[in-house]
Amino acid sequence: MLEISREQIESWKVELAQKLSQDKADIVVTVVTLDYGMKKKDPINHTYFYRKNDFTNGFKIPESQKSRLLPTTFSEKFIRVYCKKSKSETDLEEAQEHFRDWCKKKGFPPPEAEAIPGSEVPQAKSTE
Numbered sequence: 001m002l003e004i005s006r007e008q009i010e011s012w013k014v015e016l017a018q019k020l021s022q023d024k025a026d027i028v029v030t031v032v033t034l035d036y037g038m039k040k041k042d043p044i045n046h047t048y049f050y051r052k053n054d055f056t057n058g059f060k061i062p063e064s065q066k067s068r069l070l071p072t073t074f075s076e077k078f079i080r081v082y083c084k085k086s087k088s089e090t091d092l093e094e095a096q097e098h099f100r101d102w103c104k105k106k107g108f109p110p111p112e113a114e115a116i117p118g119s120e121v122p123q124a125k126s127t128e
């Protein structure tokens with residue numbers, strides 16, 4: 001799994017702020033790790049199952065009896081970028097385009113909404 005240091009996040013903030021003509025303080029980069037609380041380990045391998053008629057003897061399911069529909073990856077990382085200020089709708093579209101280019105140059109997959117045909121990147125609502 002990709003390890004991301006604070007220094008990398010800070011350098012990404014600087015790089016994105018320059019590309020978006022924003023102040024570094026207005027760019028927020030967060031790395032979110034989603035897993036089952038066991039990092040890369042399969043939680044089913046650490047789960048005991050019980051029969052309805054025998055609540056006292058737990059057992060583990062052998063590999064041969066596990067469903068082929070279970071995931072093979074148990075941990076994912078998402079890099080989320082927020083821009084606190086945008087002057088116009090054009091700025092937002094330009095920021096999204098720069099972010100797509102930035103992801104491509106860094107070797108990251110496209111933003112989630114890009115990966116799903118027909119979906120849109122959520123737009124922030126103005127509080128004014």
